Every structure is written in structure tokens, then in C-alpha cells.
Amino acid sequence: MEVRIFYSETALYVAARMYEDDPTLITANVARQGQGLPNDDIFNLVLDPNLDRRSGYSFEINPNGVRVGGIYENVSQIDRNWSGIWQGSSRIDEQGWTAEIRIPFQSISFDRDSTSWGINFRRAIRRNSESIGWISRNQVMNPGVAGTATGLADLKQGLGLDVVPYFVARQEKVFGVGGYEERTVKPQVDFYYKITPQLNAALTINTDFSATEVDSRQVNLTRFSLFFPERRDFFLRDSDIFDFGRIGTGALFGQEGNEARPTSALQNGLPFFSRRIGLSAIGAPVDINAGVKVSGRINRWNVGTLVVRQDEDPNTNVDDQTVFVGRAALNVLAESQVGVIVTSGDSQSNLNNQLIGTDFRYRNSRLPGGRIVESEIWYQQSENEGISGNDAAYGFGISAPNTQGWRGAYSYKRIEDNFDPALGFVSQRGIKDHALDFGYRHFLDRGSYIRSVYGGFDSYRNTNSAGDLISETLDVRTNANNNSGDKVELSLIKRREVLFQDFTIYRASDNSRIVTIPVADYDFTEASAGISFAGRRRLSGSLNFEWGDYYDGDRFKRGMSLNWQASNRYNFGMSYSENAINLPQGNFVVRQLSLNTLLNFTPNLSWSNLLQYDTVSEGIGINSRLRWIPEPGREAYLVLNWGLVDLDKDNTFTSINSSLSLKFNYTLRF
Numbered sequence: 001m002e003v004r005i006f007y008s009e010t011a012l013y014v015a016a017r018m019y020e021d022d023p024t025l026i027t028a029n030v031a032r033q034g035q036g037l038p039n040d041d042i043f044n045l046v047l048d049p050n051l052d053r054r055s056g057y058s059f060e061i062n063p064n065g066v067r068v069g070g071i072y073e074n075v076s077q078i079d080r081n082w083s084g085i086w087q088g089s090s091r092i093d094e095q096g097w098t099a100e101i102r103i104p105f106q107s108i109s110f111d112r113d114s115t116s117w118g119i120n121f122r123r124a125i126r127r128n129s130e131s132i133g134w135i136s137r138n139q140v141m142n143p144g145v146a147g148t149a150t151g152l153a154d155l156k157q158g159l160g161l162d163v164v165p166y167f168v169a170r171q172e173k174v175f176g177v178g179g180y181e182e183r184t185v186k187p188q189v190d191f192y193y194k195i196t197p198q199l200n201a202a203l204t205i206n207t208d209f210s211a212t213e214v215d216s217r218q219v220n221l222t223r224f225s226l227f228f229p230e231r232r233d234f235f236l237r238d239s240d241i242f243d244f245g246r247i248g249t250g251a252l253f254g255q256e257g258n259e260a261r262p263t264s265a266l267q268n269g270l271p272f273f274s275r276r277i278g279l280s281a282i283g284a285p286v287d288i289n290a291g292v293k294v295s296g297r298i299n300r301w302n303v304g305t306l307v308v309r310q311d312e313d314p315n316t317n318v319d320d321q322t323v324f325v326g327r328a329a330l331n332v333l334a335e336s337q338v339g340v341i342v343t344s345g346d347s348q349s350n351l352n353n354q355l356i357g358t359d360f361r362y363r364n365s366r367l368p369g370g371r372i373v374e375s376e377i378w379y380q381q382s383e384n385e386g387i388s389g390n391d392a393a394y395g396f397g398i399s400a401p402n403t404q405g406w407r408g409a410y411s412y413k414r415i416e417d418n419f420d421p422a423l424g425f426v427s428q429r430g431i432k433d434h435a436l437d438f439g440y441r442h443f444l445d446r447g448s449y450i451r452s453v454y455g456g457f458d459s460y461r462n463t464n465s466a467g468d469l470i471s472e473t474l475d476v477r478t479n480a481n482n483n484s485g486d487k488v489e490l491s492l493i494k495r496r497e498v499l500f501q502d503f504t505i506y507r508a509s510d511n512s513r514i515v516t517i518p519v520a521d522y523d524f525t526e527a528s529a530g531i532s533f534a535g536r537r538r539l540s541g542s543l544n545f546e547w548g549d550y551y552d553g554d555r556f557k558r559g560m561s562l563n564w565q566a567s568n569r570y571n572f573g574m575s576y577s578e579n580a581i582n583l584p585q586g587n588f589v590v591r592q593l594s595l596n597t598l599l600n601f602t603p604n605l606s607w608s609n610l611l612q613y614d615t616v617s618e619g620i621g622i623n624s625r626l627r628w629i630p631e632p633g634r635e636a637y638l639v640l641n642w643g644l645v646d647l648d649k650d651n652t653f654t655s656i657n658s659s660l661s662l663k664f665n666y667t668l669r670f
Contacts, residue, residue: 378396
């Protein structure tokens, strides 16, 4: 791999040559802009324009010229929902393939007083799971493990102003008794202004999120809330600034995490979760009249403020609300931070709510042997109208997220009974939880068919405030990967669930049948096995099975996924899961099905369709999106959403709602 770097006053240019003896072996299946490139050959550029070794950007491009951007969160994770404006192109030739990338300085934040940036390059060759980095440590590449580019002087961002007008036309219809049909034409405008090269201001007016991708459907068979990630661009810009205490950080660098800990427990205690804004308490959209965000870096400080004015919601009798979030973090030591966060307001009720928190995050990636250690400690206090006392949350953790050899992590979290971050996320209150995992990954010789083998255990223990056990899981597991990217996994899982009140695990959509597990102390064991086939292949997928005791009965769970990449232009995928649960209180089966198709007319014009169904809601959701990107920063969408339900369980589905939206935006840069 050869890489050359150039720059002008307004942009950074990077050109790369990836040599390949046989170009027919290059993996380049993805041809839709923004689709994601986990299974294609890529060239990856990592930039740390502030040279703080804590933050940065990722730019990936495949041999078809498909671009995927991302912003680093806490060094260890990339949010690929970030979408900055940048250009790129690729070409396959007799020597391999080439890539060219142009990054306008107006699209990123940087320290104007510094002529040095953190920089790194990576090439991924999927057919043999090979990754080649310019600078890496413990097989890790991120802003904390990077080289330095010098001599970047006299950089200009123009006025630093982006004006993004939107045009949105929508037709909505609700079927049945009390149904209605509504047509709206709604203009929207966003302003993005760089106060300094490191400090950004954003203003959104009359905001519409109709073109945002729909969530993957989840069926909840637990006693706790589900977690859905943020997808809206306004909230994703500079989202790393608002991260707190590494809450929500699980598996690091794409490596092993604690699979015994539920996702909701991992996210439990977030002081700020932007999906609380623009949604009512029953999950229905609420109009956002205006929002202002100022975020970025001032010397050693990372700062962010967010103010949003949300419209009233007559369905829940919530008045129009103004909410505020403020975050500041000081870079200390070589790779660490200490910070505070403040929130005010409640987007889903008329009650007053405030929160204040502080955190310290320690990181050292320069230990002998390329080892890494991370640690955090945090404290939060909420204040909710009409409630006092027992309203704090705190925690700490330490991890060694090494990609080879020994790795492990421990964390403790305490959420008091009345802790209520109105703009955050809480799945359980009045709990203490412990999460511990430990394991070892061994890499075999280069000529071996097996690339690596992992063995270890994950554990999670959750108690109430008095120390009484709520749930406990021990997962002893092993997995192996080959050089082609295939993977096989085996687990033995020991669970204990203590119910202090009856748990309704299943309720039919028409309430005709309810299965409730009574109060008791349940101890049971399950096993699981799975195999997945590398996604670089034209035909790929996975098979997973889980079986054994379940409370005072038994369960057999099976799941499968299939993806057929017929060509660069057409892709078909499906996933299916089935939970067959037998209990003394009643037997039931929960099924989930999703089907998706993608047709790429060109890399910039695509048509995607997603159908989702589950037997709990007996509902079908259809999402169809026609997307045109004539150039970065200019997009058009035609989006159809359709909901159907089979309340009578006779396999006859009736429409309940539909919407058709046309949305176009055009970025003007000054």
C-alpha cells in the first residue's frame, strides 16, 4: 500500500494505491453510498485534527467508490451514523485498486494554532481477514494509536457557514374508526456555522425527521426496557462531545465484550439520551420547532450545549417544552478526561427536572507489550418535581480491552430508587449491578486454517437496593475464527432470576391470552451454539440455536439470517428467529421475520425496502426508500411507511396507518 497526502487552503487530499497480484480477488460487493462496508475491501483514513489522541474522524472507501464516514466516541467506538460532507472515488486496474479522498476543512473541526494532526491509514483485505495499518498497537488503530502529520499551515474554512434548506411534502393516513387523512408541505432549514475551526454552532428550524431510517423491530421477553440508538443527523453531529462516563460502552474496538450483560443494563443511567427529544411518552413523534447546538473544542476543553424547543403534544397533554443540555470535559494527562454534565427540562411531561453529573475517564494505551487499560468513575444527581432523596446514580469500571492475549473488565453501577434523568435513559431503578468478564484470545500461525481461538467467561449480577438478588448470569463461552472470516461459537449459560412480583412474559395482541410467571426464585441452565459465514461472499448468513431450562419450563430458540449479493446492483436479505417457550402457566411461540431488498441503479441512486413482522404485535411494518445523492451534501428521498395488523389472528392483515414523504435538501457552503 502506498499513500500520498496533499493539501490546499481549503481541503485535505489523500491518494492510496492498494497492490493486488490478481485484481479479480478484490472484494467489492457494496455499490450504494452510505450502506456500510464491514465485508468489502476498504481503504480507511483516520484523522485526529485536534491532536488530542481522544477524538477524531474515520473515512472509509471501497473499490466501488462507496464512502462511509464516522466520528470516534471515547476513542474506542465509531458512530457511523455521522455524515459529514466529503468526496471520494476509486478505480480497479491491473495493479489492484486506487482510492482518492478529498476532505473539506469546513467539514471537520481542528486546532488552527497547531500545524500537526494525528493521522493513520488502514487497508482491509476481506478474503483472508487481513488488516494492514500504518501504525497500530495490539492490533488496534484509532486516534489514540496514530502517527502525526506536520506542516498543515494556513488552512481556511471560508465563512464556515452551511445553509441547508429542506423541502418536505407528506401525506399521512390513519385507517379505521376515527381515522383521518392529512397532507402537509413543510419547509425546514438548518444552519451550521464554525465560530472557530474547533467550535461549531447549529440551528434547526421546523425540523422534520421523516426520512430517517426506521428502527429494527425488537420483541421484549425481559422485565426491562429496550434501547434504540439515535439516527437523526442533527443530534449526531458532535455527538461524541456529550458522551459521559463511558456509559454504554461495551465491546471495544470490535472485540469481545460482556455478553452476559443485557444491552439495556449497559446503557442504564445515561444522563442524556437524545431520543427522549421529539418523542412522546408513548413513543409518538412530537414536532421540534427549533433547536440550537454549540459544540466543539476550546484549547483543552471539549464543550457542548443543546437547547431544543419542542411543540405541545395533545395526545399526552404535555405542553410545549424547552430542554437544555450542557457538557464540558477537560483533557488531562496523556489520554484522559474529567468533565461535568447538566440537563434541564422534561420533554415528556410538564414536571420540572434537572440533573448534574461529573465523571473522570482514564486511558493508557502505551503499556508494555502494546497493552491498553481504561477506567472511569462517575456520579449523577437528579432533581425531579415532587420527589426528594435517593435520587443519585454512580459507578466505576476498569477494563483491559486487548485484542490478543489476556483481556478483561469489571464495572459497578448503582441507580437509586428515585434517580430520574428526564432527558436520559433508565431501564431499572433501585439497583446495584456488577459486570465481570475475563478471557484469552490466541492467534495461530499464519499458515493455519484457524486464525484465532477465544475462551473466557462473562458474568452479570443485579441486586436491589437492599442487596436482594434480581438476576444473575454466568456465560462460559468459546469461539474460533478462520482466515476467511467465518466464525463458530459455543456457550454454556447459567441463569438465576428472582421475581418479587408476577412477570407477564407474553400477552397476545388482542389480550385474548396472557402468560404470567409467578413470584419465585428460578435457577436454570441453557446452552447455545452458532455459526456465521463471512459477509464478503455472494451468499452469506448465520445459524444460531439456544436450548435448555427456562424459569420453571424450557425453551428452544433458533435464528437464521441469509444475505444474497446477486451483484453490485442487487441485494436480498432475510432474518428469522423463533422462541418456543414451554411453561406450566402456558406455552407460546414468538416469531420475528424481516426481509430487505436493495436495488442500486447507480452508486448515487438506490431503492431499499424493509418488511418486519412479529407474532407479539401481529403487525407488519413496511418501509420503502428511494434515495438520490447527486453529490455529497445534496440528497432527495421518497419514503413510504405502511403499517398493517392481524388482530383476529386469521392471517388477514388490515391497514392501520401509512405515510408518504418527499424530502429534498441542498447544502449551500459559504
